[in-house]
Every structure is written in C-alpha cells, then in structure tokens.
Amino acid sequence: MAARGRVCSIANALAVIGERWSLLVLREILLGERRFDQIARNTGASRDILAARLRTLVEAGVLEKRRYEEHPPRYEYVPTEAGRALQPILLNLMEWGDRYVTDGPPPTVWRHSCGAEFHPATVCAHCGGAATEEEMRAVRIGPVL
Amino acid sequence: MAARGRVCSIANALAVIGERWSLLVLREILLGERRFDQIARNTGASRDILAARLRTLVEAGVLEKRRYEEHPPRYEYVPTEAGRALQPILLNLMEWGDRYVTDGPPPTVWRHSCGAEFHPATVCAHCGGAATEEEMRAVRIGPVL
DNA sequence: CGTGCAAAGTTGGATTTCACAACCCACTCG
DNA sequence: CGAGTGGGTTGTGAAATCCAACTTTGCACG
Numbered sequence: 001m002a003a004r005g006r007v008c009s010i011a012n013a014l015a016v017i018g019e020r021w022s023l024l025v026l027r028e029i030l031l032g033e034r035r036f037d038q039i040a041r042n043t044g045a046s047r048d049i050l051a052a053r054l055r056t057l058v059e060a061g062v063l064e065k066r067r068y069e070e071h072p073p074r075y076e077y078v079p080t081e082a083g084r085a086l087q088p089i090l091l092n093l094m095e096w097g098d099r100y101v102t103d104g105p106p107p108t109v110w111r112h113s114c115g116a117e118f119h120p121a122t123v124c125a126h127c128g129g130a131a132t133e134e135e136m137r138a139v140r141i142g143p144v145l
Numbered sequence: 146m147a148a149r150g151r152v153c154s155i156a157n158a159l160a161v162i163g164e165r166w167s168l169l170v171l172r173e174i175l176l177g178e179r180r181f182d183q184i185a186r187n188t189g190a191s192r193d194i195l196a197a198r199l200r201t202l203v204e205a206g207v208l209e210k211r212r213y214e215e216h217p218p219r220y221e222y223v224p225t226e227a228g229r230a231l232q233p234i235l236l237n238l239m240e241w242g243d244r245y246v247t248d249g250p251p252p253t254v255w256r257h258s259c260g261a262e263f264h265p266a267t268v269c270a271h272c273g274g275a276a277t278e279e280e281m282r283a284v285r286i287g288p289v290l
Numbered sequence: 291c292g293t294g295c296a297a298a299g300t301t302g303g304a305t306t307t308c309a310c311a312a313c314c315c316a317c318t319c320g
Numbered sequence: 321c322g323a324g325t326g327g328g329t330t331g332t333g334a335a336a337t338c339c340a341a342c343t344t345t346g347c348a349c350g
Binding site: 180181182185192193195196214217218219220 | 325326327328329330
C-alpha cells in the first residue's frame with residue numbers, strides 16, 4: 001500500500017472499500033442478500049475474488065460473518081454499523097450513475113416515506129443547507145507526504 | 146468488462162470512476178489542482194497509470210483537457226458538470242473514512258457557510274427527510290442477467 | 291447403498307493490470 | 321551551452337484478476 005500522496009480519509013476509505021467488487025458486494029448486502037452464492041451471482045464477481053473481498057471486509061469491520069446453520073456449517077454476511085453507514089455513498093453513486101452513465105431510465109427506483117420518488121441530496125448536517133462549493137471552505141487540508 | 150450481474154447504476158458508475166486512483170484524481174481536481182505533475186505528486190499514482198486514468202475520465206466526460214499554453218503546449222484538466230456532481234460522493238467517502246478508518250482527528254476539515262464544521266447528511270431531495278432504511282422502500286430493483 | 295444436489299469455498303493456470311524507473315520531446319532560463 | 325520543467329511514453333517485472341474445475345459436508349431421493 002502506497003504511503004505516499006495526500007493524508008486523506010478518502011484515500012483511507014478507498015483502501016477499505018475501493019477495490020474492485022467491494023462496493024457491489026456491499027450493495028447486495030444492503031439489498032438484503034447474505035449468502036455467498038447469491039452475492040456471487042448478483043455481482044458477477046468470480047468466487048475466489050469474492051471470498052478474498054469478504055475476508056478483507058470482515059477484517060476491516062464492515063461485515064460480520066455469522067454461522068446460521070451448524071450441520072452442515074453455513075455462513076451469512078451481515079453489515080456492521082460501519083457497513084450500514086455506507087448507504088449514503090451507494091445512494092449517491094446510484095444517482096450519479098443514473099444521471100451521467102446509464103442510458104435510459106434508472107434500473108432501480110426507491111420511494112421515500114414522504115411519497116416522492118427518492119433522490120439523494122447532500123446537505124450540511126448542522127443547518128440542512130446545501131453543500132455547494134460556494135457554501136463551503138476548507139479549514140484544513142491533509143498534507144502531501 | 147463483465148456484462149453479468151445486476152443491472153445497476155452503481156455498477157455503471159463504478160465502471161467509470163471505480164478504477165484505482167480515479168477518485169483520488171477527482172479529489173485533487175475538485176481541490177483545485179489541474180496539472181499532471183501536481184496530481185501525480187498529490188495522489189501518489191505512477192505517471193503511466195495517471196495518464197491512462199486521465200484519458201478514460203476525459204473520454205467518459207468527467208474531465209475536460211484544455212490547452213493553457215501554446216509554446217510549449219501545456220494542458221490542464223478541469224471538471225465537467227458530471228465531474229463536479231461527484232462532490233457529494235467524495236464528501237460522504239471522506240466522512241465515512243474519518244469515522245471508521247482514519248485513526249486520530251480528520252486530516253481535512255471543511256466549514257459550512259452556516260458557521261459549523263461541515264459534515265454531510267444525505268436526505269430526500271424532495272422533503273428533506275432523513276434517508277434511513279425505514280424511510281425508504283425499493284419500487285423497482287434492476288434484474289440480474 | 292449410490293446418485294444427485296446445495297452451499298461455501300479452494301486450487302491451478304492463463305490473462306490483465308499495476309508499479310517503478312528510465313527515457314523522450316519541446317521548450318525556457320541562466 | 322547545460323539544467324530544469326511539464327507532460328507524457330516505453331520496457332520490464334510483480335501483483336491482481338478471471339475462469340473453470342475441484343473439494344468438503346451434509347441432506348434427500350430411489
């Protein structure tokens with residue numbers, strides 16, 4: 001792992017969930033899939049890579065591996081708090097993909113409890129105001145090593 | 146490129162910005178860096194990979210390559226609208242990394258115009274309500290091919 | 291008993307990507 | 321002239337990925 005470049009939590013986050021397939025695995029987990037075969041089918045990842053990714057996500061504390069059957073031993077993967085906290089990232093990725101990459105209508109659609117079709121907006125957690133570039137300024141930026 | 150797996154804008158988005166270094170390049174661009182050497186230094190990516198990433202991001206319409214000097218020819222990379230629309234994703238990634246990965250205090254801190262230290266919250270764009278799992282339900286989910 | 295099926299992986303080998311250093315070219319500066 | 325800078329390309333070797341096949345532990349049928 002390169003220790004070079006800017007000291008940055010984006011880089012640190014990507015070291016955990018930035019490898020290929022990791023976020024698609026999380027997508028399936030947060031859609032409710034918990035089993036190896038199902039995750040393999042729904043993501044398209046090959047089984048060896050999937051096994052490796054699940055291991056690193058468990059080690060990183062994003063998923064928990066739990067035995068749900070003794071004989072024969074069978075396992076499921078459930079999200080930890082850190083795993084559930086990735087949902088905003090996935091929602092924003094989906095929105096961006098819908099807008100700028102996917103041709104045609106969005107493949108997946110959510111509805112919010114307010115009745116409207118759900119689209120994410122990222123706002124200031126304190127005041128609820130928009131998080132545009134003009135509204136924000138960097139107080140401190142991680143240095144480059 | 147696997148055409149397998151679920152039809153999903155998250156997968157489509159990751160096909161564009163999910164390769165290694167792509168999001169760190171975007172981070173630097175959105176921090177205001179525009180030049181090849183500076184992006185190389187600040188991300189830690191090797192120059193050959195960086196050249197490849199910049200090419201694919203330009204082809205995907207996320208960045209624009211612009212000549213800013215004729216003799217000798219010099220280029221800068223500026224974000225398109227699609228590139229600027231990635232900011233919420235980066236802010237949420239930073240927040241998640243601060244909380245669950247980075248040891249110690251956040252390396253980078255923003256302040257919102259309301260005066261508070263900035264932390265992102267993802268809400269329903271229509272009503273402003275929280276985007277928790279209980280508040281949302283999937284109307285349609287992309288099929289698995 | 292033998293065959294088939296399922297879940298959750300592991301193994302071996304080919305292919306692709308990545309990393310690192312070195313090099314190139316067009317200029318500018320001293 | 322020689323050194324430095326910006327923006328890359330090339331060559332080589334290491335690492336990661338893909339794919340298909342195999343393994344293990346058990347259940348269910350006939």
